[in-house]
Amino acid sequence: MANQSNRMTVPKFMKMKTDKKKITMLTAYDYTMASMLDDAGVDSILVGDSMAMVVQGHDTTLPVTLDEMIYHAEMVGRAVKRALTIVDLPFPTNHLGVHKTIEMAGRVLKETGCQSVKLEGGAEQADVIQALVSAGIPVMAHVGLRPQSVHTMGGYKVQRNEEVLLEDAQSAESAGAYGIVLECIPNDLAKKVSEALTIPTIGIGAGPHCDGQVLVVNDLLGMPSDYVPRFVKQFANLKTVIHDAASEYIDEVRDGTFPAKEHSFK
Ligand code: KIV
Secondary structure: OOOOOOOOHHHHHHHHHOOOOOOEEEEOOOOHHHHHHHOOOEEEEOOOOOHHHHOOOOOOOOOOOOOHHHHHHHHHHHHOOOOOEEEOOOOOOOOHHHHHHHHHHHHHHHHHHEEEEEEEHHHHHHHHHHHHHHOOOOOEEEEEOHHHHHHHHHOOOOOHHHHHHHHHHHHHHHHHHOOEEEEEOOOHHHHHHHHHOOOOOOEEEEOOOOOOOEHHHHHHHHOOOOOOOOOOOOOOOHHHHHHHHHHHHHHHHHHHOOOOHHHHOO
16 A cells, blocks of 8 residues: 555645646656656656557557546556555546546546546536536646647647647636646747746646646667657667667677576576
């Protein structure tokens, strides 16, 4: 049983903004990675629908299904002892009507042990956010660049419409969202939005003025990806580490160096 007093909760997460403590968030999609990130002390772990791209190898986030999200989120939910856990509602779950969305988000909480959901949208999702929150399901909203709307937005582009962004963010807050991801918006605009809200803003490609930051863990670790967005900082280069380890293993098996005496039984 997790030490509950140590556990990050939605109210504690929200209080970090009032306390002016920067919030950290990373994605994870399995037990091992989630355990390591939790041990490292990250404040929140998101089972993102970026899984469709970095785990499943698709070009967009659209193909991942609710059952697949639940399968991975259950591993993360079981691994995490301290961080706040968040699960993305995959496309087009939150557009299927309020009752269907409650049913699906309810499955996420019941079957994964995770604590909250994230959905893409702001003003036009206010009724859904309100209904989920009143059903006891904490919601994080996601505005600015919304990857699930990549075809409508015409690509992964920086979003600069101040009026739309402010309206989306404020509507999400009024509807009861406990936090909001700001993706790919100019620094000044992210600052304005962050100052206008009482709930924490978590930025990705939104500059330093957000209340917290999120990165896709594969990007942070420098795991294989053909495209590295400008906002990503690779804090490690696991692609090279993994390539070199695999090459060494192949060579040692081929030349008979591995397995050696110490790896074998008498
Ligand atoms: O799916 C995801 O990983 C996300 C983050 C990039 C915020 O939504």
